[in-house]
Amino acid sequence: MIEVLSTTALATVQDFGRFGSLGYGVGTSGAMDHLALALGNLMLGNPEGAAAIEIPMFTFEVRFVQDCAFAVSGAACDASLDGQPLPPYWVAQAREGQVLSLGYPTSGSRAYLCLAGGVDVPSVLGSRSTQLRGEFGGLHGRALQQGDRIAALRPGVSKLPSDFGVVSPSHALPLLCDGVPAMRVLPAAEYDCFLDESRAAFWAGEWKITTQSNRYGYRLEGAPILPKAPMEIRSHGIVPGVIQVPHGGQPIIQMRDAQPSGGYPKFGTVIEADLWRLGQAPIGSKVRFVECSYAEAVAALEDNQRYLVQVRRLVDLHRLASH
């Protein structure tokens, strides 16, 4: 059990997401950085998709109401437990009364606080993720507030090793284009309906993540993407990653809290394997896009999976060696 001490904004309980309910108009929600969630859980011996707390604003402070092992993953924030610094992507054992403080990140934008066993909130439609629009899931269907108490499924003193870390995914799976963080994109249905020079500029240019960016979507700023002719499209199903281009040509990328339908023309889709990179791109930073094929998108997902399997194998070996 932990208690939120800081007057925090927008921290939510998230797991991998709520799948299979798009047909009812229920978006997936889920962690903006799936790899960070999986790694934090892996270090604790949790199932990879166990629920954790996603923190987008800092400083964030919690007090441990009882002993509990925890891991901090995601953004490299300035973390400390009772004043003792904690490295990024690290697992530790907290004792009753200790205070965990997460300061402003030096890289990345979202940190994950994972608790032993996972965060204990009711599962709704198969997921513990907070569905902010529908006000269900997570803790009472809302962002965390000062004074909230959140239980772990396996509190106490962990029998597993709880003083080690892993190399962050941005180092293990780097993807840069001319030194700028990049994401791979599949061209989507209306791609061919945009001007050739606009399409070329999309791949060649840098895109700024504007302040109008959150868990619902990222609004980008760059050279306008213009259509060959005005388009009117009926609303249709969309998923996280879809890049829509409204009038004016400044694209919107749907993120994990995206609504399940929309009517703007679709230019492309950030591949599932790279959505975590976007989830960690801070507001105001620049990103690039790299065109990829369906086969490459699938291979990229397999690369992510291989990396997780490799880390899991090493963590298991470390556990054996520590017995």
Add this chain to the structure above:
Amino acid sequence: MTNQEIRQLAVWLKEADLAGAHICRPGMQLLLKRSSDAGGVAAAPPVEAAHEQLLKTPGLGHLRLSHPDHREVLVTVGSLVERGQLVAFLQVGELLLPVRSQHAGRLAAVLTECGATVGYGEAFMRLAAE
């Protein structure tokens, strides 16, 4: 039980002036006996001068003096090091294991390059007693 934990136990035995320890756990049994001569068990190698302590690697891997996400080293030469303080990481594949100081003192010298491949028990830092 790791080599580092056994080493730590040996240090505690010596400090408490105990003759030995016998630890039984499911699947393991550990018997530590201190020899009567001044050197004691594995703990304090005789080559070190009294005013200096060498920090040694707890295992095989790449020794990192800073975290891959940070530019600054964990401890700078000349700074005070407390016992148990994180002074380096031992990187094994994607895993980062903490290397904590077994002694207190002032960091006098770093004996290995960041990222160097090290084995078990290699001296990588020298502390001067305060």
